[in-house]
Amino acid sequence: MADAERHPLFMPLILLGGLVFGFGLAYSHMARPEVVLDFLQFEDFGLVFVMFGGAAVTGVAYVLAPRLLDGPPLTRRRFERRLKSFDRNVLVGGAVFGVGWGLSGICPGAAYASLGVGNVTILWALAGMFVGAYVQGVFRSRSDAGDATTAGAD
Numbered sequence: 335m336a337d338a339e340r341h342p343l344f345m346p347l348i349l350l351g352g353l354v355f356g357f358g359l360a361y362s363h364m365a366r367p368e369v370v371l372d373f374l375q376f377e378d379f380g381l382v383f384v385m386f387g388g389a390a391v392t393g394v395a396y397v398l399a400p401r402l403l404d405g406p407p408l409t410r411r412r413f414e415r416r417l418k419s420f421d422r423n424v425l426v427g428g429a430v431f432g433v434g435w436g437l438s439g440i441c442p443g444a445a446y447a448s449l450g451v452g453n454v455t456i457l458w459a460l461a462g463m464f465v466g467a468y469v470q471g472v473f474r475s476r477s478d479a480g481d482a483t484t485a486g487a488d
Contacts, residue, residue, distance in 0.1 A: 341408040356447035358384075365447035367439030367456070374436055434462065 359365040362384050372378035405412055418424065435441050438459040440448055445463065448456045 339409070344408045347408060355443065356450055359444050359447040360451045365440075365444050365451050366453070367448065369439075370435070370441075370444070371439040374439070430466070434459075434466070438462070 356365070362380070363369045364381060364384055369378060370381060373381040399406075431441075438445075438456075440456060440459055442463055445456050445460050449460070
Protein backbone atom coordinates (compact mmCIF):
# COMPACT_ATOMS: atom_id res chain seq x y z
CA MET A 335 0.00 0.00 0.00
CA ALA A 336 1.34 3.39 -0.93
CA ASP A 337 2.01 5.88 1.83
CA ALA A 338 -0.16 8.41 -0.03
CA GLU A 339 -3.25 6.26 0.68
CA ARG A 340 -2.70 6.33 4.45
CA HIS A 341 -4.24 8.85 6.75
CA PRO A 342 -1.68 11.49 7.87
CA LEU A 343 -2.14 10.42 11.50
CA PHE A 344 -1.27 6.77 10.74
CA MET A 345 2.38 6.84 11.85
CA PRO A 346 1.87 9.13 14.90
CA LEU A 347 -0.92 6.84 16.10
CA ILE A 348 1.29 3.78 15.60
CA LEU A 349 3.90 5.50 17.78
CA LEU A 350 1.24 6.37 20.37
CA GLY A 351 0.01 2.77 20.39
CA GLY A 352 3.55 1.52 20.96
CA LEU A 353 4.05 3.98 23.79
CA VAL A 354 0.79 2.90 25.45
CA PHE A 355 1.76 -0.76 25.01
CA GLY A 356 5.22 -0.16 26.48
CA PHE A 357 3.78 1.85 29.37
CA GLY A 358 1.30 -0.94 30.09
CA LEU A 359 4.07 -3.53 30.10
CA ALA A 360 6.22 -1.40 32.39
CA TYR A 361 3.31 -0.53 34.71
CA SER A 362 2.29 -4.18 35.05
CA HIS A 363 5.96 -5.15 35.61
CA MET A 364 5.83 -7.46 32.58
CA ALA A 365 8.91 -5.69 31.19
CA ARG A 366 10.94 -7.22 34.01
CA PRO A 367 12.40 -10.60 32.97
CA GLU A 368 12.30 -11.93 36.53
CA VAL A 369 8.49 -11.52 36.60
CA VAL A 370 8.15 -13.44 33.34
CA LEU A 371 10.52 -16.16 34.53
CA ASP A 372 8.48 -16.47 37.76
CA PHE A 373 5.41 -17.01 35.57
CA LEU A 374 7.18 -19.67 33.52
CA GLN A 375 8.16 -21.43 36.76
CA PHE A 376 4.51 -21.34 37.97
CA GLU A 377 5.30 -18.96 40.83
CA ASP A 378 3.44 -15.81 39.67
CA PHE A 379 0.34 -15.88 37.47
CA GLY A 380 -0.02 -12.14 36.87
CA LEU A 381 1.05 -12.54 33.25
CA VAL A 382 -2.04 -14.66 32.59
CA PHE A 383 -4.26 -11.71 33.48
CA VAL A 384 -2.24 -9.31 31.33
CA MET A 385 -2.44 -11.72 28.36
CA PHE A 386 -6.16 -12.29 28.92
CA GLY A 387 -6.80 -8.54 29.03
CA GLY A 388 -4.98 -8.03 25.73
CA ALA A 389 -6.73 -10.98 24.10
CA ALA A 390 -10.15 -9.75 25.29
CA VAL A 391 -9.64 -6.24 23.90
CA THR A 392 -8.34 -7.65 20.60
CA GLY A 393 -11.21 -10.13 20.36
CA VAL A 394 -13.83 -7.44 20.89
CA ALA A 395 -12.12 -5.19 18.33
CA TYR A 396 -12.00 -7.99 15.73
CA VAL A 397 -15.71 -8.70 16.19
CA LEU A 398 -17.05 -5.15 16.46
CA ALA A 399 -14.80 -3.08 14.18
CA PRO A 400 -15.88 -4.69 10.86
CA ARG A 401 -19.54 -4.33 11.88
CA LEU A 402 -19.32 -0.73 13.03
CA LEU A 403 -16.88 0.73 10.50
CA ASP A 404 -16.81 0.64 6.71
CA GLY A 405 -13.07 0.06 6.82
CA PRO A 406 -10.03 0.82 8.89
CA PRO A 407 -10.06 4.59 9.35
CA LEU A 408 -6.30 5.01 8.99
CA THR A 409 -5.41 2.70 6.09
CA ARG A 410 -8.60 2.84 3.99
CA ARG A 411 -8.47 -0.91 3.35
CA ARG A 412 -11.08 -3.62 3.87
CA PHE A 413 -11.14 -5.48 7.17
CA GLU A 414 -10.12 -9.08 6.66
CA ARG A 415 -8.50 -11.84 8.62
CA ARG A 416 -5.21 -13.19 7.38
CA LEU A 417 -5.15 -16.90 8.02
CA LYS A 418 -1.81 -18.66 8.23
CA SER A 419 -1.68 -22.39 7.75
CA PHE A 420 -0.16 -24.45 10.51
CA ASP A 421 2.99 -25.89 9.00
CA ARG A 422 6.55 -26.81 9.93
CA ASN A 423 7.74 -23.19 9.81
CA VAL A 424 5.04 -22.09 12.28
CA LEU A 425 5.90 -24.96 14.62
CA VAL A 426 9.67 -24.39 14.49
CA GLY A 427 9.27 -20.60 14.78
CA GLY A 428 6.99 -20.98 17.80
CA ALA A 429 9.42 -23.39 19.44
CA VAL A 430 12.39 -21.07 18.88
CA PHE A 431 10.35 -18.12 20.19
CA GLY A 432 9.37 -20.12 23.28
CA VAL A 433 12.93 -21.20 24.01
CA GLY A 434 14.18 -17.63 23.61
CA TRP A 435 11.37 -16.36 25.84
CA GLY A 436 12.21 -18.95 28.47
CA LEU A 437 15.95 -18.26 28.39
CA SER A 438 15.75 -14.47 28.42
CA GLY A 439 12.46 -14.03 30.26
CA ILE A 440 11.30 -11.48 27.72
CA CYS A 441 9.57 -11.35 24.34
CA PRO A 442 10.44 -8.85 21.59
CA GLY A 443 7.77 -6.25 22.44
CA ALA A 444 8.53 -6.33 26.13
CA ALA A 445 12.28 -6.19 25.46
CA TYR A 446 11.98 -2.62 24.17
CA ALA A 447 9.81 -1.67 27.14
CA SER A 448 12.37 -3.29 29.43
CA LEU A 449 15.09 -1.21 27.82
CA GLY A 450 12.92 1.84 28.37
CA VAL A 451 12.70 1.18 32.12
CA GLY A 452 16.50 0.99 32.39
CA ASN A 453 17.24 -2.71 31.97
CA VAL A 454 20.41 -2.29 29.89
CA THR A 455 21.37 -5.98 30.10
CA ILE A 456 18.36 -6.71 27.89
CA LEU A 457 20.53 -5.48 25.00
CA TRP A 458 21.97 -9.01 24.89
CA ALA A 459 18.52 -10.45 24.27
CA LEU A 460 17.76 -7.76 21.68
CA ALA A 461 21.05 -8.52 19.92
CA GLY A 462 20.10 -12.20 19.89
CA MET A 463 16.71 -11.36 18.40
CA PHE A 464 18.29 -9.29 15.63
CA VAL A 465 20.90 -11.96 14.85
CA GLY A 466 18.20 -14.65 14.83
CA ALA A 467 16.00 -12.60 12.51
CA TYR A 468 18.95 -11.99 10.19
CA VAL A 469 19.89 -15.68 10.10
CA GLN A 470 16.28 -16.63 9.44
CA GLY A 471 16.14 -14.08 6.60
CA VAL A 472 19.31 -15.47 5.02
CA PHE A 473 18.01 -19.03 5.41
CA ARG A 474 14.63 -18.09 3.94
CA SER A 475 16.11 -16.23 0.96
CA ARG A 476 18.36 -19.19 0.15
CA SER A 477 15.49 -21.68 0.39
CA ASP A 478 13.27 -19.39 -1.75
CA ALA A 479 16.05 -19.10 -4.33
CA GLY A 480 16.43 -22.89 -4.31
CA ASP A 481 12.67 -23.32 -4.78
CA ALA A 482 12.72 -20.91 -7.73
CA THR A 483 15.63 -22.82 -9.33
CA THR A 484 13.83 -26.14 -8.83
CA ALA A 485 10.59 -24.72 -10.25
CA GLY A 486 12.46 -23.35 -13.27
CA ALA A 487 13.98 -26.77 -13.98
CA ASP A 488 10.53 -28.38 -14.31
